[in-house]
Amino acid sequence: MKPSPWIRLMVVGTLALSPVLTAQSQAALPSRSSTTSARVIVKYRSPVGTTTAPSATHRTTSLGLRLGRSLMGGATIAPQTQVVHAHGVDSQTLARELAADPQVEYAEPDQRRRAHAIPNDSFYANGQTLAGIPAKGQWYLRAPAAPALAAINAEPAWALSTGNANVVVAVLDSGIVGSHPDLLNKLVAGRDFISDPFIANDGNGWDADATDAGDWLTAAEISAHNMTSNDPCWGMDATFVADSSWHGTQVAGLIGAATNNASGMASVGQNVRIMPLRVLGKCGGWDSDIIAAMRWSVGLSVSDPVTSAALPLNPNKAHVINLSLGGPGLCSNTYNQAMAEIRATGAVVVASAGNDGLAVNSPANCPGVIAVGGLDHSGTKGDMSSLGPEITVSAPMGDCPGNTAPCGYPILSTSNPGTTTPLAYAANPTATQSASYFTSDGTLVSNVSRGTSFSAPMVAGTVGLLLSINPALTPDQIKRILQGTSRPFPAVSTAATLGGCAVPPTPSAITVASQANCHCNGDTCGTGMLDVGQAINALPSGLVFAQIDNIPAVLTTNSPIQVRGSAFRASTNGAASSAAVGCYQWSINTYGQNVASFVSASNTATPTINLWSLGRFSLTLSTFSDPQCLVPLAQTHEVLTVSATGSNTGGGTGGGTTPPPSTGPSTSPSTANSNGGLALDGLTLALFGLGLLGHGLRRRRSRHDPVKPMR
Incomplete structure (x- = not known):
């Protein structure tokens, strides 16, 4: 059987971005939240069994009594959505407390935004005329625009x-x-x-x-x-x-x-x-x-x-x-x-x-x-x-x-x-x-x-x-x-x-x-x-990519891959909460190729995908607090765990199963591979070769830019 090129699995999900710090890190790094007052945008749930919503003032007062905090109601910015203020607490902490209330659909800090200011440093801008300074200035920091498509958009x-x-x-x-x-x-x-x-x-x-x-x-x-x-x-x-x-x-x-x-x-x-x-x-x-x-x-x-x-x-x-x-x-x-x-x-x-x-x-x-x-x-x-x-x-x-x-x-x-x-x-x-x-x-x-x-x-x-x-x-x-x-x-x-x-x-x-x-x-x-x-x-959105990548083994087509979402939500400090996920919704993008599709239900915690051909695909996971998938989880982020199993069942689509029609935007495939019995703890596995043939301590290293004229 001809070995297959590598197949890459990319899982897009949300991740808790605030794990517990070491004592040294906590002492060294700053808090980015205000410690004197908080501004939080609150979306209240619709009242059950009534068509008349309580006033924003009444809801703010009741919410404060349940939390044991003095809350001040601010502007109503949308139906059942208002700004809430409090003293003596930062916005992140107050948002977590409010989000845990059963009458709150979501709560998030009311953040300050600024204009995309351009630095006033002399050599930053385009059109430089000083000898020795490139005419395009610091082109690499600005927004990408032809022909400088590689600029980093800072x-x-x-x-x-x-x-x-x-x-x-x-x-x-x-x-x-x-x-x-x-x-x-x-x-x-x-x-x-x-x-x-x-x-x-x-x-x-x-x-x-x-x-x-x-x-x-x-x-x-x-x-x-x-x-x-x-x-x-x-x-x-x-x-x-x-x-x-x-x-x-x-x-x-x-x-x-x-x-x-x-x-x-x-x-x-x-x-x-x-x-x-x-x-x-x-x-x-x-x-x-x-x-x-x-x-x-x-x-x-x-x-x-x-x-x-x-x-x-x-x-x-x-x-x-x-x-x-x-x-x-x-x-x-x-x-x-x-x-x-x-x-x-x-x-x-x-x-x-x-x-x-x-x-x-x-x-x-x-x-x-x-x-x-x-x-x-x-x-x-x-x-x-x-x-x-x-x-x-x-x-x-x-x-x-x-x-x-x-x-x-x-x-x-x-x-x-x-x-x-x-x-x-x-x-x-x-x-x-x-x-x-x-x-x-x-x-x-x-x-x-x-x-x-x-x-x-x-x-x-x-x-x-x-x-x-x-x-x-x-x-x-x-x-x-x-x-x-x-x-x-x-x-x-x-x-x-x-x-x-x-x-x-x-x-x-x-x-x-x-x-x-x-x-x-x-x-x-x-x-x-x-x-x-x-x-x-x-x-803020917690976007991350998980990859099963660069594994030195062969994964053939018609091989099942299983992914798994965590059973519990994670709070913003990285600790697991007691609130279970009520509903999972997975979607798959095959980038216009007959690469993979679900061969199990896609609304379970552990769906299975079958690989039909070599190429790239991505998965997106959305989670909800209720079994009917009506209430998206907010202010918490899913911790995804990914596992993979592969079986060498032969090349082609095999097994008498027909691959689904191509969907999604077209893109050129990348190549990677995986194999059976693989289990991932966390989101990423990257085996790049551990280099067991050591060089010893006396190997010379040099800087990574030209040290002599290019020829």
Whole structure:
């Protein structure tokens, strides 16, 4: 029997977005609700046995007596719907209390909305004329519009959140020049974790100063440190000679540069803070240093490599870790263990996919990491971006259409004008300010800032915004939000000259050709293009995607898949309530293909779907509090549990059963697979290969942007 390509199951549902925080997280992160007064919109149920509804004033008074709270009635905004006020309680808490009343159909906070404000930062807008600044400004942050279809649509997100200073994003990189005008007062204390003094370029090993000392590299240095495989520059030649990159400063600016200060650039996370951790210097950095920095950033214990003394625990634990670095190969045992420990603290790890056009690099290919691919401005895979099924979503990496200067679509970010050591910044004079930002010099295409190093911080900044609104989100929930709200890759026209991206072997053999620009799909560039606005706006509705994905076995057609909805509602703090779900309603979308259909009733907790052919389909679950499916559940969210069973009953539709006619909008299928006996606890199973062939601690990692001219 011919093995089938992979089949992906995507379940769209609602999820409790506020699980219980650890004590450390509760202390570190802010509450987003008012603690002095509440505004809640209440919809009352229709009175039973009477045609005359009580007055809004009477209902508010009665409701307050039952709750033991003093409630004040506000405006009536629709039949049986009014605004209710209370002092001494926040809106979220009051809404939960009101929703539990039997005479209330639903209750939800009366939220403030704002205009989709455009930042007033000098270099944000289109039409720039200052030398060294791209004419299209920060095109990658604005709403997608042809030809820049890959722009991440941040403005709608900023209308809901501009980030919170209690959310800390650790940038593990070359260090940061913290005196940059857009990074002043944005940093929390970090550390230098480069153990090799030559790589560190500051005369010593680990220390408390995370300032970027410069990573310029000369031919003489390469020759002197390229003698054996244990040397830091092993495998490098004269083409790697370069000025200092100020790589960590660039990454930090995309995540959290000061925004709306009428100067410089805007960032995705705006008010989140940055923790600088030096792990890269001349010729890159070692895994052992990177892993130590990751652990320390989230409050785990780390010992000094020279004295063996324990470092003081980090008092400003990171909630997000950005890794714009990596190297080829599978995820090692050491990285795998570190990622598991870090995820257990609740921290989210975001990593760039790589710039070799081959398989996703390590550590981006480690389980639990949000791996980010790179796109050119039009939404096709960037020419250098690595690719594969491990990628979660893709984001702009910068590109120069036609490889001509000046470059039209580089990624502008904070930098330093020094070619070797950092130079002092000018006091913000307009004529020279561009020297503090890294883009194109207008003549050399090779000098533009582009690479997946700049895709990852756009996602890390988005995670910072999500946590600013709901600090209780887990790494898995955040990953599903990013996936579920990503925009589809641009449709491929019949006149397209580029081919589709192909899944590379893992790890890629030396003889495998690197893939340049190609049309993305779900198996090569993630679920779609990052959309910050949709991700932030998805939080109130709890939209998430569950996936059964990348399972190394074969699931044939005519195989049953069973899904299961939870039997009980979940309250907004993540704890199960005693109120059982009264009715389930499942629907299926097969995207215009004869892929799957229900072979059991679709209004049960555990319906069964049969797979008729290879392709993609999605499920939506709606729940109701009554058996007649009349009263939708509100103010609570379903916790979906997904299980799957498969049987190898032969190819084709088999079994004498005829597949149903095609329904739903047409789309091209993605491929995945599954097999029998599979049980999922929670919403996501992603077996990306655990990388049991470890690389050891001395493998060099490098930053994920070009370090030499593209050829």
